[in-house]
Amino acid sequence: MVESKEFEFQRSLAGRCNNAAWDLIERARSTKEDVEMLGLAHTAAYHWNQIGSEIQKRRAKILVALAHGVLGHGVEARVLAGELVEDRDGRNDIPDWEEAQIEIVMAFATHAMSDFAGFVQARHAAEKRVAAIMDDTEREIVARLLRRLPAG
Numbered sequence: 001m002v003e004s005k006e007f008e009f010q011r012s013l014a015g016r017c018n019n020a021a022w023d024l025i026e027r028a029r030s031t032k033e034d035v036e037m038l039g040l041a042h043t044a045a046y047h048w049n050q051i052g053s054e055i056q057k058r059r060a061k062i063l064v065a066l067a068h069g070v071l072g073h074g075v076e077a078r079v080l081a082g083e084l085v086e087d088r089d090g091r092n093d094i095p096d097w098e099e100a101q102i103e104i105v106m107a108f109a110t111h112a113m114s115d116f117a118g119f120v121q122a123r124h125a126a127e128k129r130v131a132a133i134m135d136d137t138e139r140e141i142v143a144r145l146l147r148r149l150p151a152g
Contacts (some may be wrong), residue, residue, distance in 0.1 A: 039080075045057075066108065095138075099129050107149050
């Protein structure tokens with residue numbers, strides 16, 4: 001078990017890096033900010049993997065996969081997207097907004113790998129998942145991410 005001070009330090013760092021990476025994912029960035037976003041996502045994931053719950057670890061993986069996906073790193077994004085889909089399938093405890101994010105990750109990944117048939121399929125699945133999100137605020141948050149996908 002991680003000592004209390006160490007736990008609090010890692011939790012604080014993970015949260016700050018997580019939020020900063022999301023802020024960068026959701027907007028236009030410079031090349032320097034692209035590098036920063038990827039570093040923040042990996043740093044957040046490292047710390048969540050040290051002290052986080054399974055939910056926090058899964059969400060950190062979504063963050064890293066999205067960072068790679070929006071940067072066009074197809075192989076990295078696709079591997080992580082595949083792991084997320086595999087983890088999701090057969091479960092009923094993943095929130096609807098998180099399932100939509102996983103589909104968006106897959107869409108970014110397939111686009112980055114120039115798998116345009118896969119991209120169209122993943123984008124359509126993502127659009128359906130976003131439309132099915134019950135909470136209006138959560139749907140709008142995830143819809144902003146969906147709008148960042150390239151036109152298909």
